[in-house]
Amino acid sequence: MYAYDELDRTLLHERVEEFRDQVKRRLSGELTEDEFKILRLQNGVYLQLHAYMFRVAIPYGTLSTKQLRALAHVARRYDRGYGHFTTRQNIQFNWIKLAELPDALADLAEVGIHAMQTSGNNMRNVTSDQWAGVAPGEVEDPRIWSELLRQHTTLHPEFSFLPRKFKIAITASEHDRAAIKIHDIGLRLHKNADGETGFEVLVGGGLGRTPFIAKTIKPFVHGRDILSYVEAILRVYNQYGRRDNIYKARIKILVHELGIEKFGKEVEEEWQQLRDSALTLDDGAIEEVRSRFSYPAYEKLPHMPDELKQAAHDPLFERWRKNSVFPHKVQGYSIVTLSLKPVGGPPGDATAEQMDVIADLADRYSFGEIRVGHEQNLALPHVAKRDLPALWKALDKAGLATPNVNLVSDIIACPGLDYCSLANARSIPIAQELTRRFANHDTAGLIGRLHINISGCINACGHHHVGHIGILGVEKNGEEFYQITIGGRADEGAALGTLIGPSVPYGEVADVVEDIVEAYLALRYSPDELFIDTVKRLGVEPFKERVYATR
Amino acid sequence: MTSPLEQKKIRITGPSVVTANRTHDGVVIYRTPQHGWSSRLADAAIVRTSDDARALLAEAVADDVGAIGAYIAPVAIKDNGEIAPGNLREHIRSEGLTIELPVPA
Numbered sequence: 085m086y087a088y089d090e091l092d093r094t095l096l097h098e099r100v101e102e103f104r105d106q107v108k109r110r111l112s113g114e115l116t117e118d119e120f121k122i123l124r125l126q127n128g129v130y131l132q133l134h135a136y137m138f139r140v141a142i143p144y145g146t147l148s149t150k151q152l153r154a155l156a157h158v159a160r161r162y163d164r165g166y167g168h169f170t171t172r173q174n175i176q177f178n179w180i181k182l183a184e185l186p187d188a189l190a191d192l193a194e195v196g197i198h199a200m201q202t203s204g205n206n207m208r209n210v211t212s213d214q215w216a217g218v219a220p221g222e223v224e225d226p227r228i229w230s231e232l233l234r235q236h237t238t239l240h241p242e243f244s245f246l247p248r249k250f251k252i253a254i255t256a257s258e259h260d261r262a263a264i265k266i267h268d269i270g271l272r273l274h275k276n277a278d279g280e281t282g283f284e285v286l287v288g289g290g291l292g293r294t295p296f297i298a299k300t301i302k303p304f305v306h307g308r309d310i311l312s313y314v315e316a317i318l319r320v321y322n323q324y325g326r327r328d329n330i331y332k333a334r335i336k337i338l339v340h341e342l343g344i345e346k347f348g349k350e351v352e353e354e355w356q357q358l359r360d361s362a363l364t365l366d367d368g369a370i371e372e373v374r375s376r377f378s379y380p381a382y383e384k385l386p387h388m389p390d391e392l393k394q395a396a397h398d399p400l401f402e403r404w405r406k407n408s409v410f411p412h413k414v415q416g417y418s419i420v421t422l423s424l425k426p427v428g429g430p431p432g433d434a435t436a437e438q439m440d441v442i443a444d445l446a447d448r449y450s451f452g453e454i455r456v457g458h459e460q461n462l463a464l465p466h467v468a469k470r471d472l473p474a475l476w477k478a479l480d481k482a483g484l485a486t487p488n489v490n491l492v493s494d495i496i497a498c499p500g501l502d503y504c505s506l507a508n509a510r511s512i513p514i515a516q517e518l519t520r521r522f523a524n525h526d527t528a529g530l531i532g533r534l535h536i537n538i539s540g541c542i543n544a545c546g547h548h549h550v551g552h553i554g555i556l557g558v559e560k561n562g563e564e565f566y567q568i569t570i571g572g573r574a575d576e577g578a579a580l581g582t583l584i585g586p587s588v589p590y591g592e593v594a595d596v597v598e599d600i601v602e603a604y605l606a607l608r609y610s611p612d613e614l615f616i617d618t619v620k621r622l623g624v625e626p627f628k629e630r631v632y633a634t635r
Numbered sequence: 636m637t638s639p640l641e642q643k644k645i646r647i648t649g650p651s652v653v654t655a656n657r658t659h660d661g662v663v664i665y666r667t668p669q670h671g672w673s674s675r676l677a678d679a680a681i682v683r684t685s686d687d688a689r690a691l692l693a694e695a696v697a698d699d700v701g702a703i704g705a706y707i708a709p710v711a712i713k714d715n716g717e718i719a720p721g722n723l724r725e726h727i728r729s730e731g732l733t734i735e736l737p738v739p740a
């Protein structure tokens with residue numbers, strides 16, 4: 085967990101009171117919507133189709149039980165009893181009244197949660213691996229660095245009015261769970277030949293209308309230099325970024341237009357000016373942040389406790405364990421993913437009751453800590469293996485043990501046309517139908533890892549470009565149509581999917597996905613060749629043939 | 636931001652209404668013939684010419700305190716005179732989500 089200091093707390097309360105005043109002036113007509121809009125966006129408040137939407141940051145995806153209960157409280161008291169976890173370690177509430185927002189913000193500030201920089205053209209929530217600090221083989225807890233960057237960039241005047249929004253993600257593992265290659269800046273923590281800790285810095289990733297996979301700008305930047313290096317990138321972006329055209333304003337366009345070499349040279353020049361400045365982190369500063377992350381007092385526990393041996397006789401438990409339980413860096417412990425993708429449910433939604441149950445279970449079984457991942461699922465990061473059977477029973481009762489993590493029904497989807505004012509087409513009902521088609525978890529298990537991502541428009545909030553199967557809603561003569569891509573991926577081997585052919589109407593999307601999956605089952609080399617590898621080996625043609633032969 | 640009145644030439648091709656979201660809670664509202672707002676599409680003022688649409692929108696936009704994001708939306712008038720939303724987006728705004736909410740109201 086991370087302990088915020090008094091300064092943070094004071095700042096949050098001041099911000100809430102400032103916003104309370106702004107809301108009051110808006111409601112009395114003293115502020116026009118034009119004047120107010122930028123202020124509400126700075127506090128995470130959007131307008132959707134039916135109501136205001138309120139986006140709250142969950143820095144590097146770490147929540148305490150107190151914080152999760154506060155989110156449950158906000159859902160219950162100010163919203164309609166649920167919240168939506170997003171792909172960027174945020175939670176969104178869909179029905180908040182403007183007049184009540186300052187109270188909701190104040191309640192959250194009590195537990196150190198805020199909505200600053202969750203929208204607008206500034207530095208957004210610095211995200212990280214949801215397994216940070218517990219994943220085996222990790223170089224170091226990446227959240228230390230997320231926090232250093234968060235502190236440096238929060239409310240920093242130079243980064244508050246960027247040409248466009250700016251997103252950073254950090255990983256410290258071989259396997260990238262933070263999707264760093266589709267971020268404006270991706271940071272991969274690793275050690276150089278001298279054993280020093282630093283970052284491979286990637287830049288210019290992003291999806292949306294013009295998708296790009298990030299490119300490496302510098303293979304190694306020493307940890308102490310990371311603030312100055314990131315600042316150098318931002319300065320070059322601030323200077324050259326296209327403020328005149330919203331479609332060209334993201335850094336990915338600048339990197340693409342200048343080329344990574346030229347862009348890298350500009351950054352290097354800027355960095356030479358900055359690198360030996362006050363931005364250099366001394367060991368003390370790093371240590372200070374490191375010391376604020378506390379880790380549980382793990383017990384010395386057996387690798388295979390009796391409770392686990394016994395429970396292994398229950399095939400339902402075993403299915404869940406094999407699917408949702410992952411190795412921990414400490415023997416005798418596990419990381420447990422909680423699927424927020426029940427069959428027939430909207431991906432990523434959790435009710436206030438579920439949040440409270442999860443908080444209770446985290447207190448009991450995970451040292452009071454919860455994680456939020458970009459796949460729109462949650463995780464309990466420190467579960468003793470002996471507690472797994474009891475935890476499973478409790479999760480199952482609350483509808484939180486769907487054994488579909490990383491499977492075809494573990495769908496990432498944006499809110500789409502049911503909520504979003506920018507949408508062309510619905511996302512959630514498509515996801516729901518797909519989870520019903522693939523409701524048999526044993527079959528889904530045989531299909532293996534397969535990520536489906538759905539966005540309701542080209543903004544790509546559902547990361548459709550990097551779904552193994554990507555589904556994008558478009559509009560054709562007033563009807564909902566969907567473009568289908570295959571072969572995308574968001575991890576260390578990030579790639580953009582390839583369109584398989586003409587878009588298909590709403591009613592046919594699930595059939596098309598079934599066709600694609602059936603084609604894969606027929607084509608795969610062996611049961612352990614993953615969908616994504618079969619697509620890589622064979623290209624899109626055989627899938628295309630299968631889908632369009634009968635259409 | 637440019638006002639919706641300046642954004643593009645306003646041209647409607649069929650019966651239309653002016654809709655927005657209520658400022659204090661975001662609820663979907665429609666401009667009424669009585670120069671006010673209603674949360675029911677049935678109460679909406681119907682315009683059939685571009686000039687009328689422009690005038691109704693101007694009136695709506697002038698109420699910056701009460702409503703935000705006013706715009707012209709198409710509707711269909713059924714044989715019995717009932718007003719129906721003109722497209723799926725407006726259907727969802729008027730009737731609510733096409734999915735069940737996680738917590739039933």
Ligand code: HEM
Pocket residue numbers: 130132137169170171172176248249266289290291292293334497498499503504505506543544545546547
């Ligand atoms: C309904 C409210 C939402 C609105 C109005 C909205 C709006 C947008 C817009 C306009 C962009 C494109 C920005 C650009 O390319 O410059 C964007 C990107 C993005 N949104 Fe949303 N969004 C919403 C909800 C969500 C949700 C629910 C999620 C997560 C599930 C999400 C995740 C993202 C992500 C990850 C991107 C970046 C994609 C990229 O790399 O370009 N957004 N959003």
Ligand code: SF4
Pocket residue numbers: 498499500501504505506507508539540541542543544545546
């Ligand atoms: S992808 Fe489009 S439809 Fe989906 S949430 Fe983002 S802006 Fe809305």
